[in-house]
Amino acid sequence: MSADESPRTLADKLNRLFQTVRRQGDAEYSNVAVAEAISKGQDVQISHTYIWQLRTGRRVNPTIMHLTALAAFFGVPVAYFLDDAETARIDKDLELLAGMRKAGVTHIALRSAELTQGSRAAITEMVNQLWKLENPSDEDAR
Amino acid sequence: MSADESPRTLADKLNRLFQTVRRQGDAEYSNVAVAEAISKGQDVQISHTYIWQLRTGRRVNPTIMHLTALAAFFGVPVAYFLDDAETARIDKDLELLAGMRKAGVTHIALRSAELTQGSRAAITEMVNQLWKLENPSDEDAR
DNA sequence: GCCGCCCGTCAACCTCTGTGTAGGATGACG
DNA sequence: CGTCATCCTACACAGAGGTTGACGGGCGGC
Numbered sequence: 001m002s003a004d005e006s007p008r009t010l011a012d013k014l015n016r017l018f019q020t021v022r023r024q025g026d027a028e029y030s031n032v033a034v035a036e037a038i039s040k041g042q043d044v045q046i047s048h049t050y051i052w053q054l055r056t057g058r059r060v061n062p063t064i065m066h067l068t069a070l071a072a073f074f075g076v077p078v079a080y081f082l083d084d085a086e087t088a089r090i091d092k093d094l095e096l097l098a099g100m101r102k103a104g105v106t107h108i109a110l111r112s113a114e115l116t117q118g119s120r121a122a123i124t125e126m127v128n129q130l131w132k133l134e135n136p137s138d139e140d141a142r
Numbered sequence: 143m144s145a146d147e148s149p150r151t152l153a154d155k156l157n158r159l160f161q162t163v164r165r166q167g168d169a170e171y172s173n174v175a176v177a178e179a180i181s182k183g184q185d186v187q188i189s190h191t192y193i194w195q196l197r198t199g200r201r202v203n204p205t206i207m208h209l210t211a212l213a214a215f216f217g218v219p220v221a222y223f224l225d226d227a228e229t230a231r232i233d234k235d236l237e238l239l240a241g242m243r244k245a246g247v248t249h250i251a252l253r254s255a256e257l258t259q260g261s262r263a264a265i266t267e268m269v270n271q272l273w274k275l276e277n278p279s280d281e282d283a284r
Numbered sequence: 285g286c287c288g289c290c291c292g293t294c295a296a297c298c299t300c301t302g303t304g305t306a307g308g309a310t311g312a313c314g
Numbered sequence: 315c316g317t318c319a320t321c322c323t324a325c326a327c328a329g330a331g332g333t334t335g336a337c338g339g340g341c342g343g344c
Binding site for chain 1: 152203204205206207209210219220221223224225228
């Protein structure tokens with residue numbers, strides 16, 4: 001159906017995070033912004049160029065230091081980048097996040113990752129129903 | 143109690159794996175053996191020298207390629223090296239494994255990682271009881 | 285229109301990860 | 315005791331990982 005496949009490559013996964021995890025006001029983070037935030041917030045340096053290289057698949061084999069820094073910034077466990085099962089699980093949450101933004105919720109922490117499977121499913125369903133109610137004419141969006 | 147602390151550094155974690163995950167006949171894997179097994183078994187090359195450097199803390203920032211290869215070899219999820227919570231969880235299993243070896247079980251797959259928390263606790267308890275029964279005079283071992 | 289700002293892109297460069305190779309220790313075997 | 319095998323240790327070097335700096339383009343303000 002509609003749903004985009006779960007991302008496979010590291011680049012895909014990173015891009016999915018950029019696409020989904022946004023700052024207040026729904027603008028995507030820029031590579032520069034992420035690089036600066038990580039370099040300042042954590043004691044790990046990373047260049048915006050390198051982030052770009054990772055996103056475009058030009059570099060595919062980062063060290064654990066950079067990978068953990070990126071994961072920390074986006075609020076996902078490092079395993080998101082490494083374990084495909086974990087990726088699938090967390091993508092559910094990201095999907096949920098995307099849905100909520102569409103429904104008008106602008107900013108929300110990623111801590112929904114800590115909810116149980118059942119709770120997430122329930123919320124997802126609820127969001128979907130509400131969204132259908134509020135956007136009656138729109139068939140196959142998302 | 144007796145139990146050694148959960149390993150903190152990458153070197154500690156790796157050493158713990160060497161110490162606990164052994165081949166049939168209970169001999170520890172050598173760095174050379176692991177390097178060869180990985181280079182042959184997976185399509186990832188790694189040198190025994192490098193494994194040594196990681197074990198001794200001389201190198202601390204490997205790439206995800208090598209880290210996943212090592213994790214795959216030892217049969218633990220990559221998160222073992224990265225996520226401290228995951229490390230603690232899996233260390234329970236390793237402890238269990240060590241206990242079973244002491245109790246005479248020489249070789250066992252690490253698949254106990256897939257058991258539930260409760261099942262693992264039950265097995266651990268059972269092993270402890272049996273071991274006490276079979277080694278009455280030994281107070282604070284393990 | 286022009287200027288300033290910030291973005292993504294690119295190529296050259298530098299650092300550090302990861303390798304090759306060899307020395308010294310230890311134990312098994314004859 | 316000598317030889318062989320295999321381990322851990324050491325160190326210098328190749329190359330991949332990561333950075334620096336510059337260029338061109340889109341966008342808003344004066």
